[in-house]
């Protein structure tokens with residue numbers, strides 16, 4: 642039987658996703674557009690949730706579901722005004738984080754294409 646390797650494993654497992662999302666939130670914390678949207682007193686919690694979500698999405702452990710239930714991400718983002726400026730700020734930080742964490746060949750491209758699609762899907766105002 643041929644087993645396909647998950648992107649989670651190809652990227653290096655949980656340490657890779659911890660590094661990626663940690664790098665991303667370092668940017669969020671000081672970003673003038675995004676910073677005010679995130680809970681200042683729970684950035685570590687936000688970091689934890691996004692790390693687990695990414696790990697699960699790419700084939701890793703299903704801890705996100707166990708802790709948070711079904712993602713329903715569009716619904717969970719409704720309380721936050723996300724227009725083109727917020728989407729683009731989020732994407733810029735995420736693409737920088739992907740570039741800085743030197744993912745193996747192929748992984749960075751797939752992550753980049755996914756976040757472009759997902760960020761536009763989260764937009765909830767013009």
Ligand code: HEM
Pocket residue numbers: 675678679680683686687688690691694709714717718721723727728731732756759760761763764
């Ligand atoms: C487009 C711009 C985006 C903005 C401005 C944004 C903003 C936020 C904010 C303010 C939170 C609450 C922080 C927390 O307490 O967890 C959040 C949560 C979250 N976001 Fe985003 N987000 C964006 C895009 C995305 C995308 C593209 C994804 C997935 C690929 C994503 C995944 C998540 C997850 C998993 C959570 C935690 C949900 C939970 O379990 O409560 N976000 N986001």
